[in-house]
Amino acid sequence: MTEGHARMTAMVTLEAVAKTYAARGTATAVSALDGIDLRVEPGEIFGIIGRSGAGKSTLVRCINLLERPSTGRVTVDGTDMTALDDAGLIKARRRIGMVFQHFNLLSSRTVFDNVALPLELAGVGRAERRRKVEPLLELVGLADKAGRYPSELSGGQKQRVGIARALSNEPRLLLCDEITSALDPETTQQILTLIADLKRRLGLTVVAITHEMGVIREICDRVAVMEAGRVIEQGPVYDVFTAPEHPTTRSFVSSEVDLAIPSGLKRRFDEGAATGGDRNAVVRIVFKGAAAFEPAIARLATERGVAVNILHGRIEYIQGKPFGLMLVEVPGGEAAGASVVDFINGLGLDARITAHVPVA
């Protein structure tokens, strides 16, 4: 119990949660979740990423018991959800908002009445409903659309209605099930910004499932990676992005932060690998954390007198922190590469020889 957050009461805990869908007809039983342990802290945005079929939807639906786990325990805001009867569940679910990929709006109801629906179901009177729904529509930027019907709205606007509806009972926890998967990139960005903003303003805890690493990188504090019903890796987003351990995580992350090496450069690497003549080392340098600010290339020049040739590079910002990758050619023949690697690693960066190119 040395970490600060470990002393807080978690907003969500899953302990040894498993879910098997029973065999039906010719279909065999499916193990969708296979022993999940998770802890979501109050006030964080926790992302869950995985490929199709990994079990993400099942997992998120086990949090509000829309799906009952076969075994294991789910606790939300101090309440053991798995121990509740139906009446207890209905009440507990009011404190958990949920937003869906395909919005799930009622087409025969106006925007206002869609947002008011959970309040109606909870027995809240008309005047009180108005008092609650109007500021919510304001909050999601739809104050002027209260009387419109879903068919008159864009996808992004529909999702704003879905978000306002999820907030109507003033939940402490918001579950987001692929909420930007049906939206174009620009609208996705707006919706993610809205979620991050709502989290800050309302002090919400958010659990978001997605198959897009971009969503995780944009708004999440921590991430769990799922595969075949298990969590294969989890941690702070910056750590998982900059040092993914599991091959599946690496493949998710590479599309976001790896270097796409141009074909002309790749050809030179191939020539460097094949040549029997003189060649120079290509060093791959990773800049991350505090060391990202180290002027490594300049120090190499001033302290060692080595002027490297920058071949390719990329700097990303993840949760506001820089993460850079750079490929440099070290002049002076193959042997010069190793001492440059030592020098740069000595500055706290991560360098290694990744390829060779023929000396021009």
Ligand SMILES: Nc1ncnc2c1ncn2[C@@H]1O[C@H](COP(=O)(O)OP(=O)(O)OP(=O)(O)O)[C@@H](O)[C@H]1O
């Ligand atoms: N109601 C159900 N009955 C039987 N099998 C199911 C049911 N729901 C999901 N499954 C199976 O459980 C596994 C996990 O599905 P789940 O929908 O949770 O994955 P996912 O990661 O959310 O995938 P997707 O992104 O495609 O929805 C899959 O093999 C799926 O076919």
